[in-house]
Amino acid sequence: MSAPDRQQRLAALRDTIADIERKPALAEAANRPRSEPGAFPALPSGLVQEVYANGARDSGASLAFALTQAKSLLTTRRSTIYYVQLAHEGKHLGLPYGPGLSWFGINPEKLVIVRVADMTEFLWATEEATACRAVAAIIAEVRGASKLLNFTASRRLSLRASANRVSLFMLRYGTRRESSAGHLRWQIMPQRSGRHAFDDRAPGKARWRLKLERGRIAGNQMDWMLEARKNGFAIFSQPAGLGQSQAQTPVLGAPPALLAHRLSQAS
8 A cells, every 4th residue: 555545544544533532522512502593503612623714814703703602611610711822923813902802792801822932832732721620712823734733633632622621723724624633624714894884885894704614513504604793793694686606705805995985974
């Protein structure tokens, strides 16, 4: 057997093992009721969710998606969210902004920011945080690929997160998908913004398309359209006149808007 064939078979076996290991947690998610048809389901704690965006410019959307879920997991006993990042990647990805967190419905005092020097420290800090009973969720953000962040490392994180009922959100960037033991894998893509309340040529609320690439959750839905709102995000539907192909095309660049197209109605 050639080396490429061996690697493909090993990857397939790893995926099979991961499917077996994540079934109990996802079975709990499937049994949770949804508030309304098409609404994003409330997922249980203890899951490892990979959130992929095509580029670091979409890091805000990935972070908003992770924070919205993390906020719902906060309790009196589990009152902390950890954010882990490689120190040298801060200039590319930025850092959570305190007033923005408050607008989003999260007390900045609940967020602990951990910045580490290398991937060894990154994995150690992430794994140790999953053992802390005061932690509700961990958001681990990494821009590039690393040999240390392999299937074995992800399996260790998955087993510990499930055992300690701590949710882990791995924010990744790029089009390449690596083998992992994560329970769910998402792709988040920017969409045309909503309508501005006072200027129809100005950008309104940020919107994203969310696709479930791996795993199964309640209702077997695989696709959502999300809109940024105060205190979280909301589900929205595409206008009837917008074709499916247009709805699925990411917005790569915002066209220049003519500001002050109309006098503001706010006054």
